[in-house]
Amino acid sequence: MFENLQSKLESALKRLRGQSKITEENIQEALVEVRNALLDADVNFSIAKEFIETVQVKALGLEVKGNILPGQMIVKLIHDELVALMGTGKSEINFNSSPPTVIMVAGLQGSGKTTFCAKLALYLKKKGRQPLLVAGDIYRPAAVDQLKMLGQQINIPVYFSEGKNPVEISKESLGYARNYARDIVIIDTAGRLTIDEQMMQEIEHIKTETKPREILFVCDAMTGQDAVNTAKAFHDRLSLTGVVLTKLDGDTRGGAALSIKKVVGQPIKFIGVGEKVEALEQFHPDRIASRILGMGDIITLVEKAQQEIDDKEAERLEEKIRKNQFTLQDFLEQLRVIKKMGSLKDLLGMIPGMDRAMQNVQLDDKAFGKVEAIILSMTKEERNNPRILGGSRKRRIALGSGSSISDVNRLLTQFEDMQKMMKNMSQNQNNPMQKLRGMKMPNFKIPTGFRR
Amino acid sequence: MGLFDRFKQKVTSIVEQSGLNKLTEGLKKTRNAFVDRLRFVLGSGRKIDAQLLSEIEEILITSDIGVHTTLHIMNNVKDIIKKEGYEDSSEIYNLIKQEILAILSSSSNIKHDDYYSLVHNSKPHIIMMVGVNGVGKTTTIGKLAYNFKQKQKKVLIGAADTFRAAANEQLEVWAQRADVEIIQQKQGADPAAVAFDTVKAGLTRNVDVIIIDTAGRLHNKTGLMQELEKISRVIQKLIPDAPHEVLLALDATTGQNGLLQAKEFAKVSTVTGIVLTKLDGTAKGGIIIPISHELNLPVRFIGIGEKINDLQFFDAEEYTDALFTNEEHDITDN
DSSP states (O other), rough: OOHHHHHHHHHHHHHHOOOOOOOOHHHHHHHHHHHHHHHTOOOOHHHHHHHHHHHHHHHOOOOOTTOOOHHHHHHHHHHHHHHHHHHHHHOOOOOOOOOOEEEEEEEEESSSSSHHHHHHHHHHHTTOEEEEEEEEEETTHHHHHHHHHHHHHHTTTTTTTTTTHHHHHHHHHOOOOHHOOEEEEEEEEEOOTTOOOHHHHHHHHHHHHHOSSSEEEEEEEBBBBBHHHHHHHHHHHHEEEOOEEEOTTSSSSOHHHHHHHHHHOOOEEEEEOOSTTOOOOEHHHHHHHHHHTTOHHHHHHHHHHHHHHOOOHHHHHHHHHHOOOOOOHHHHHHHHHHHHHHHHHHHTTTTTTHHHTEEEEEOOTTTTHHHHHHHTOHHHHHHOGGGOOOOOHHHHHHHHHHHHHHHHHHHHHHHHHHHHHHHHHHHTTSHHHHHHHHOOOOOOOOOOOGGG | OOOOHHHHHHHHHHHHHOOTHHHHHHTTHHHHHHHHHHHHHHHTBBBOOHHHHHHHHHHHTTTTTOOOHHHHHHHHHHHHHHHHTOBHHEEEEHHHHHHHHHHHTOHHHHHHHHHOOOTSOOOSSEEEEEEEEEEHHHHHHHHHHHHHHHHHHHEEEEEOOSSTTTTHHHHHHHHHHTOOOEEEEOOOOOOOHHHHHHHHHHHHHTTTTEEEEEEOOOOOOOHHHHHHHHHHHTTTTTTTOOOEEEEEEEETOOOOOHHHOOOHHHHHSSSOOOEETTTSSOOOOOOOOHHHHHHHHHHOEEEEEETTTEEEOHHHHHIIIIIITTTHHHHHHH
C-alpha cells in the first residue's frame, strides 16, 4: 500500500539531507519531485498544488536547530500536513438512539459496494449488532444473488422483494428490520454514474424514504483524477457522511485518499484490503501518512499480532529465540500464526525500511502451503533436530510432501538463515527497529518449485 | 427475460445501432470539460508563454495522462513551437492533438471489418478476458458475445470466475441476453478446469469463438496471477496457440495504477489489447495514453454503457477527435 509514493518522496527528500539551511532554491527541486510523486499517486492536481504551497511556506519559516537535519524537519512537516489533509483520528459508524440505524452505500459501478456491505455487516455483527442487508441493486445481473450469497456466508439476513423497485425495497426493509429486531439496516445500491440523472434521483428517493444515519461513498482506491469530481457530485446530491476506500490491497498509490477527504470534507471511515469478507479495516490517517513517509505502520502490525498471539506463547517464543532453540516445529506454528494475520507482503510492508528491502523478493503466501507440507512430513524428532536429516530421510519427506529433495534442502537452508537472523535480532534488543533497518535480509527467495 | 423485453431490446438496438454518434455522445461530457478548459486557456488570443504552457500541462494531468507522458507531450510541443516559431496560442491545440494521436496510433489499430467475421482466425478463436476487480469484464463479455452472435457466429462462453459470489449467475444472464451457450461449474471450482472444459466442449460443438471470463484479480497478487498463467497453459493442451486474444479490461476512471495493471497482466498472459470500460461517465480514460506510450498495447474496444450493444471499436483518430477537435473552430474563433 502506498509503496511507490513512499519511495518517491524519499528520493525527492534525499537531496535535502545533509544541507544546513532550507533555502528557496534547495527546497524547490524537492518540492517539484514531491508534487510529481503526489500526482503520480493520483492526488488531485489542485490539492497537490495547494499541499506543496503550504509545505513550502512552512518550510521556509523553519529554523535549523541543533543536530536536526532540515530534511528530517521537512519530512515531519509533510507528515503533519498529510495527516491534516486526510483528517485526524479514526472515525466510527454513528448509531441512532432508537433503532434501526440505516446505512446507505453509494458509488460508481464496480467500486466494490456489494462486497463492502457484506464486510460492514460482518464487522458490526462482531461488535454485537444485528445487521440486516438490503439488496437495492436490481439492475446489475445477479447483484441480488451476490448479496444473498455473501449474506448466507456470514449468516446475516438479506432483504429483497421481487418485482419491487429499489425505493420500495429499501422502504419495506425498515419494517422488516423492526419486526425481526435488526438494529442496523445496510442498503446496497446499484452503481451509478453521477451524470445519470434518473439514477441519481432514485438514490435521492431512497434517502428520503429511509433517512439514513450514514451515507457512505464507496470509492475504488485506484481511481484517478476524476475521484474528486465523482465524490463531490455524490456529496452534493446526498450529503455523504463518510467515505470507504476499496481495493487498497493492490499496489495503487492511493492518492484518492488524500484528495477525497479534502473535497468531501467527511472522514474516510473504512478501507477494503482484500476479497474475503473479513478484509475490512478502519482508516487511520496518521498511520497511512507514516507509511507514505517510510516510517512504517508498526501500530497496525502490533495490533494484528496481538489479536493472534497470546502473551504466554510470545514469551515462550522469545525465550526460545534467545537461547537459540527455535525449531522447525516452532517455525511451523509461527507460519500458521502469520497466515492468520494476513498476507505476508502486507505484514512486511508495515515494518519500516522493509518495503525497500523486500522490493525484489518474490513473496507468495501460497508457497507457505508447500513449506507447511514439508515440515508436516517430518517426524517430531526431525523437526526438533534437522541435523539428523540424511539423504533417505529427505527423500521420504520430499515424497510425503509432494516436493523435491532440492525443495527440502532449500527450506533447511532458509531455516538456518532465519535462525542466524533471529540470533542477531535478540542480541540487539535495545533498538530492534534500528537493527532491522540496517539488516541485510537473508536470501528468502521462494524457490520456483514452490510457486503454484 | 420475457418476450416483450426481447422485442424491446431488438428495437432499441436497431435504433441505436443506426446512429454512430454514440461514441460522441459518450464522450461528450469528457470533451466538453476538456474543450471548455482548453478554450478558456487558449481562446483569448494569448501569446505562448510559460504560464500558458503550465496551464495546458495541468489540463493533461487532470485527464489522467500522467506526469511522465504529459511532460513528454509538452516537451515535444515546446520543441516544435521553438523550431517553427509559433507565437499564437491557437496553434498549440493542433500540436497537442497531433502528439496524442501519434502516441495512440503507434498502438496499432485492428481491422474492424474482420474482427467479428473471423476470416483470418483459426477456429475456434479463443478470447480470454482479464483485469482487476470491478472493471467490467463480465459485462464486456456479454457485449462481445452479442456482437459475434449478430455476425452469425457460434459462440461459447466459459465461466472461469469461480471465486466471486454470483459471478456465474451474472455471466449466465449475459449469455441469455446474447443468446449464446455457456459452460459453468459450481463456485469454488478450479478455473483452469472450467476453461479446459469450455475449450473441449467448444471443439466438440464446433463453435467459432470461445470467450473465457476470469475472476477479477489485483495484479500484485502473485498467486492469482499465476492462476492466469495456468489457465492459458491448460487450454494450450487442447489448442497450442490459444488464447488467440487476451483482452485486458481497464476502467476509464482508473488513475496511474492502470499502467501497472497493464504491465503486470502482460507479464502473465500475452495481453493483445485493452478494453476501456465505463467511458460513458465523467472520467476521461486518459491512462490509455501512457499505456500506449510505454507498452504499445492497442486499445481494442471502448465500453460506453450498460446495454448489450454498448461496446464499440476503439479508433485512435475518433477518440482523439472526440476529445479535442469537435469544437476546434470555436476555440480558435474567439
